[in-house]
Structure formats: structure tokens, C-alpha cells
Amino acid sequence: xxxxxxxxxxxxxxxxxxxxxxxxxxxxxxxxxxxxxxxxxxxxxxxxxxxxxxxxxxxxxxxxxxxxxxxxxxxxxxxxxxxxxxxxxxxxxxxxxxxxxxxxxxxxxxxxxxxxxxxxxxxxxxxxxxxxxxxxxxxxxxxxxxxxxxxxxxxxxxxxxxxxxxxxxxxxxxxxxxxxxxxxxxxxxxxxxxxxxxxxxxxxxxxxxxxxxxxxxxxxxxxxxxxxxxxxxxxxxxxxxxxxxxxxxxxxxxxxxxxxxxxxxxxxxxxxxxxxxxxxxxxxxxxxxxxxxxxxxxxxxxxxxxxxxxxxxxxxxxxxxxxxxxxxxxxxxxxxxxxxxxxxxxxxxxxxxxxxxxxxxxxxxxxxxxxxxxxxxxxxxxxxxxxxxxxxxxxxxxxxxxxxxxxxxxxxxxxxxxxxxxxxxxxxxxxxxxxxxxxxxxxxxxxxxxxxxxxxxxxxxxxxxxxxxxxxxxxxxxxxxxxxxxxxxxxxxxxxxxxxxxxxxxxxxxxxxxxxxxxxxxxxxxxxxxxxxxxxxxxxxxxxxxxxxxxxxxxxxxxxxx
Ligand code: G3I
Ligand code: 9MR
Numbered sequence: 001x002x003x004x005x006x007x008x009x010x011x012x013x014x015x016x017x018x019x020x021x022x023x024x025x026x027x028x029x030x031x032x033x034x035x036x037x038x039x040x041x042x043x044x045x046x047x048x049x050x051x052x053x054x055x056x057x058x059x060x061x062x063x064x065x066x067x068x069x070x071x072x073x074x075x076x077x078x079x080x081x082x083x084x085x086x087x088x089x090x091x092x093x094x095x096x097x098x099x100x101x102x103x104x105x106x107x108x109x110x111x112x113x114x115x116x117x118x119x120x121x122x123x124x125x126x127x128x129x130x131x132x133x134x135x136x137x138x139x140x141x142x143x144x145x146x147x148x149x150x151x152x153x154x155x156x157x158x159x160x161x162x163x164x165x166x167x168x169x170x171x172x173x174x175x176x177x178x179x180x181x182x183x184x185x186x187x188x189x190x191x192x193x194x195x196x197x198x199x200x201x202x203x204x205x206x207x208x209x210x211x212x213x214x215x216x217x218x219x220x221x222x223x224x225x226x227x228x229x230x231x232x233x234x235x236x237x238x239x240x241x242x243x244x245x246x247x248x249x250x251x252x253x254x255x256x257x258x259x260x261x262x263x264x265x266x267x268x269x270x271x272x273x274x275x276x277x278x279x280x281x282x283x284x285x286x287x288x289x290x291x292x293x294x295x296x297x298x299x300x301x302x303x304x305x306x307x308x309x310x311x312x313x314x315x316x317x318x319x320x321x322x323x324x325x326x327x328x329x330x331x332x333x334x335x336x337x338x339x340x341x342x343x344x345x346x347x348x349x350x351x352x353x354x355x356x357x358x359x360x361x362x363x364x365x366x367x368x369x370x371x372x373x374x375x376x377x378x379x380x381x382x383x384x385x386x387x388x389x390x391x392x393x394x395x396x397x398x399x400x401x402x403x404x405x406x407x408x409x410x411x412x413x414x415x416x417x418x419x420x421x422x423x424x425x426x427x428x429x430x431x432x433x434x435x436x437x438x439x440x441x442x443x444x445x446x447x448x449x450x451x452x453x454x455x456x457x458x459x460x461x462x463x464x465x466x467x468x469x470x471x472x473x474x475x476x477x478x479x480x481x482x483x484x485x486x487x488x489x490x491x492x493x494x495x496x497x498x499x500x501x502x503x504x505x506x507x508x509x510x511x512x513x514x515x516x517x518x519x520x521x522x523x524x525x526x527x528x529x530x531x532x533x534x535x536x537x538x539x540x541x542x543x544x545x546x547x548x549x550x551x552x553x554x555x556x557x558x559x560x561x562x
Pocket of ligand 1: 161162163164323324325326369429430431513515536540541542
């Protein structure tokens with residue numbers, strides 16, 4: 001009988017590239033040697049010595065690292081420690097993250113709104129059409145003379161935001177920006193990178209095809225009469241845990257917001273650059289995107305401070321809206337991002353005027369409400385094509401990106417799990433796994449600028465974190481690894497009658513805030529995670545969390561296989 005694996009040996013449960021660093025974190029391990037063997041065999045193929053014991057004050061555990069980077073032979077292995085414990089099996093293989101990269105992109109297909117998913121592409125998860133969104137009501141908070149309350153608007157397609165069935169422009173902003181950036185950073189690799197979706201046989205890269213599904217919805221969120229953009233398309237209250245085709249509640253577009261307009265302006269400007277490369281497949285779409293972008297920007301200039309505050313709206317008009325708020329109250333970074341994308345796309349000085357004063361500001365890690373660095377990444381990507389004025393500022397932007405990455409990698413090798421996900425409170429928020437993934441993206445940006453491989457290795461360490469080298473022992477992507485989430489807060493996974501969750505989704509991750517009030521085994525930052533459906537604060541899925549996972553896994557494949 002095969003010996004049962006311990007979840008106290010934490011490692012990337014998929015495995016490692018032959019030439020890359022290979023680390024496992026052993027909790028409560030004895031000192032001494034460890035070995036690598038084939039699963040079920042005791043013959044040592046590699047022998048090493050575990051590192052010194054490190055106390056992790058956050059969790060109270062003692063951790064020792066096993067480093068087997070020197071072992072490069074492809075194959076399937078387990079790690080055995082001095083106490084005779086055995087890890088989950090893992091691979092040493094080129095393209096070791098290709099499967100998870102594909103699945104992470106495919107997750108967006110499963111989230112598609114207003115379409116049936118046939119078995120040919122969705123397999124066991126095929127489902128009939130839900131939420132057509134062709135007859136959406138203008139909510140009283142969004143009423144204008146041209147579109148009074150109750151006007152019907154058609155805004156089909158898009159992706160379900162998360163475990164819920166609503167569509168939020170602000171959260172689509174960073175999601176689309178990240179996926180577009182992946183294409184712009186790795187165009188060659190993306191051209192051959194395929195998911196199996198209805199569009200796979202057309203001439204567009206699948207990453208672009210997938211983003212088009214959401215882009216077309218977003219374009220319909222702009223009010224053609226004034227250029228403003230509705231904050232979200234939503235039910236009044238969350239749907240129950242039921243399949244999309246069974247839902248019947250009315251859907252609304254709610255108040256326009258400056259955040260939505262600016263995020264919309266940023267991604268349509270970026271879309272326009274990308275779609276210009278495909279004039280024959282998508283005639284006119286690039287130009288439409290740029291026009292939409294400019295109109296949204298102009299609306300924002302005329303309405304620079306329209307914040308979305310759900311509580312205030314609910315005091316004034318009915319029906320009350322209780323779905324996700326995405327209520328960013330500081331729009332400085334959205335201005336910078338939109339200005340950067342419009343500037344790179346058009347070279348017009350008016351955008352640079354807005355952008356230039358902000359370029360003195362340091363780069364912060366991106367999240368749905370902090371998008372300034374996305375603008376910096378874009379300036380970095382197009383540095384050689386910038387107009388002269390911006391060329392002169394380029395060294396400052398470069399400095400900001402490298403400073404962000406330097407901060408992330410500072411001392412990461414001394415961390416108990418040897419990743420950039422230090423136990424700092426800023427890391428362990430709602431959606432902490434997206435923090436880890438976005439750190440990985442920032443590190444890859446720094447690697448692309450500097451060629452310094454240490455940044456790449458630190459980014460890979462964060463991918464190892466997400467796939468198992470963390471204090472919970474989970475591989476946080478559904479359907480991958482030996483111990484993955486089984487019960488995400490995800491209506492599609494919960495209501496479909498299939499035991500396994502939909503594959504390729506990154507769950508939110510440890511969040512000591514535990515705002516869902518569910519039962520958690522641990523409350524410390526690094527382990528406040530529970531694989532329960534009820535746990536929307538630690539175990540939901542979301543498009544903005546999967547996007548940096550797609551970026552990180554695809555970028556690793558593109559770079560490691562070069
Ligand atoms: O901004 C403060 C920060 O100053 C403070 O240090 C920190 C400490 O906890 O909290 C920060 O605010 C947090 C905010 O996100 C900004 O990051 C709140 O605590 C936290 O509750 C809030 O969580 C958001 C959550 O919605 C609740 O509003 C998540 O970021 C956001 O991803 C999540 O998004 C939901 C949608 O509303 C609905 N659809 C599902 C989606 C995913 O769960
Ligand atoms: O399912 C909702 C999830 O998408 C949100 O992130 C979360 C926080 O806004 O709310 C979830 O919905 C819950 C609601 O807030 C309270 N009643 C139970 C709902 C879960 O079914």
C-alpha cells in the first residue's frame with residue numbers, strides 16, 4: 001500500500017522546471033537528510049540536507065527548507081524527510097505550468113454570461129444560456145432625460161464577476177488591463193497559446209478572443225447620449241445558489257461613476273492598440289474603442305469626482321442595491337492609468353499633461369482600486385516609442401517599477417516559506433492570493449526591464465506559494481494539485497450538481513478579516529482560509545484574481561521555455 005502523503009511538506013504540487021530553483025517547506029521536520037524518490041519507491045535519486053529550523057511567529061510552526069534545485073532530471077517524484085514523511089507527488093518537467101495556465105484562461109470561458117456553453121467546449125460543465133441581459137433596466141440612480149428610470153438597455157455578454165452573477169465595470173478594468181498586458185508583453189507566445197473555446201479556430205490569439213467577450217459588454221455600458229459609463233450591471237440583491245438559466249430577477253444598470261469611466265477609458269484605449277493589429281478580422285473595432293475611450297475620458301473630465309457610494313444611493317432611490325460595491329473613493333490612480341493608456345495609444349500632449357506630474361510618484365502593487373502601476377507597466381512596454389517629452393521621464397518610471405520589485409524581493413529568501421508573501425497585514429486582505437499573483441507580475445515587469453534573473457526567481461517563488469508552498473498546504477487553484485479547494489464560493493460550481501468545482505479558478509485565499517462569519521480552523525493571517533462554500537471572504541473566485549494568475553503562469557511558460 002502506498003504511504004499516505006503528509007500535507008506538512010509544502011511545495012508546488014504541480015512541480016518545477018528542470019533548471020529553476022526547487023524548494024519545499026517542511027513543517028515540524030527533523031533535521032538531517034531528505035531524499036527524492038519515485039512515488040512508491042524508496043530508492044534515493046537525490047539526497048540533500050534540510051536547512052536550519054525557522055520559527056514562524058505568525059503560525060507558531062517551525063519550518064525547515066529542503067532545496068533540491070541541483071536535481072534537474074525530468075520525472076515524477078516524491079520528497080521523503082528524515083522522519084519518513086512523504087510529500088505529494090510532483091513533476092520536474094519543462095512546461096510544468098502549461099496545463100494550469102490554459103485552465104486559468106479557460107476559467108473566463110466558464111464565466112461567460114448570455115451564452116450557452118456546449119459540451120464540446122465545456123465538457124461536464126456544459127450549461128444552457130443564462131442572464132441574456134438584453135433587457136436591462138436603467139436604475140433610478142442612473143436616470144437622465146434621455147434614458148429615464150426603467151428605460152431598457154441591451155448589454156449582453158461579459159463575464160460573471162466572481163462567485164456572484166453580476167458585472168462590475170471597475171473590476172473588469174484591472175482584469176482586462178492585466179490580460180491585455182499579457183498579450184502586449186508576450187505576443188509571440190500568446191499567438192500559439194490555445195484554450196478550447198468556440199473561437200479557437202479563428203485567426204485571433206485566444207487571449208484576445210476571450211477578452212473580446214467582456215469588451216463587447218463593456219462597450220454597451222457606455223451611455224451613447226453622454227459618454228458616461230454605468231458603474232455596474234446587477235441584480236438588486238445577489239441571486240441564490242442556482243444555475244444561471246434558472247434566475248429570473250430583474251437586472252439594472254446603476255449610477256455612472258468617474259471610476260468606471262476612467263477604467264473604461266484605460267482599457268478601451270489599450271484594446272484599440274491591440275485590435276489595430278487585426279483589421280481584417282475586426283474591421284472598425286479598434287477605432288470604435290478609441291472613440292469610446294475619448295468620450296469616457298471627456299465625461300470624466302466634466303464629472304471628475306462622481307464616486308459610487310451604495311449606501312447614499314439606497315437612501316435616495318429604490319430599489320435598494322445590495323450587490324458588490326467596488327466603491328473606490330480615491331481616483332488619482334485611475335486618472336494616471338487612463339492618461340497613460342490614452343497617451344501611449346494617441347501620443348497626444350493633453351494626456352501627458354495629466355500624466356506627467358504623477359510620474360514622480362512611486363509604484364504601488366496593483367489591485368482593483370489601485371491601478372497606477374498598470375500605467376507604468378504600459379509606459380515601460382512602449383518606452384522606445386514614446387514621444388520625446390515622455391522619453392525624458394522614462395528613467396523615473398523605470399526606477400519606480402524596480403523599487404516596487406526590490407521591496408518585494410528584499411529578504412524573501414529569509415522568509416520561512418521563501419516567497420514574497422511576507423506575513424505583513426497589507427498582503428493578507430480579502431483576495432490575498434491576488435496579492436501574491438500581482439507581486440509575481442510586478443517582479444516579471446522588473447525582470448523584463450533589467451534582465452536580472454533574481455526577479456524572475458522571486459516571481460516563480462510566488463507561483464510556488466499559490467500552488468502549495470504556503471502555510472495552509474493548499475494548492476489554491478481548483479482542479480490542480482493534490483490538495484485543492486473543493487467548495488469555492490462560486491454559484492456555477494455549487495449549483496451544477498457536479499461534485500468537482502469548475503477547474504482553473506484561483507480562490508481568494510487567507511484573509512484574517514473573515515468578514516463572512518464562517519468557521520475557520522485558524523485566525524492568523526497566513527492560515528485564515530477555509531474551504532467552505534459559505535466563505536466568500538476566503539474561498540470565492542473572481543476575474544480580477546484569476547487575471548494575474550493567467551499572467552504569471554503564461555509568462556513563466558513563455559520565459560522558461562525560451
Ligand atoms: O482599504 C482598506 C485598507 O485601508 C485597510 O488597511 C484594509 C484592512 O482590512 O481594508 C481595506 O479595505 C478592504 C477593501 O476590500 C479594499 O481592499 C476591506 O477591508 C475589504 O472588506 C474589501 O473587500 C472587498 C470585498 O468585495 C467587499 O467589499 C474585496 O476587495 C473585493 O474583491 C470584493 O469583491 C467582491 C464583490 O464585491 C462582489 N463580487 C465578488 C467579489 C469577490 O469577493
Ligand atoms: O455571493 C456574494 C459574494 O459574491 C460577495 O463577495 C459577498 C460579499 O458581498 O456576498 C455574497 O453574498 C452573500 C451576502 O453578502 C449575504 N448573504 C449570503 C450571500 C451568499 O450566498
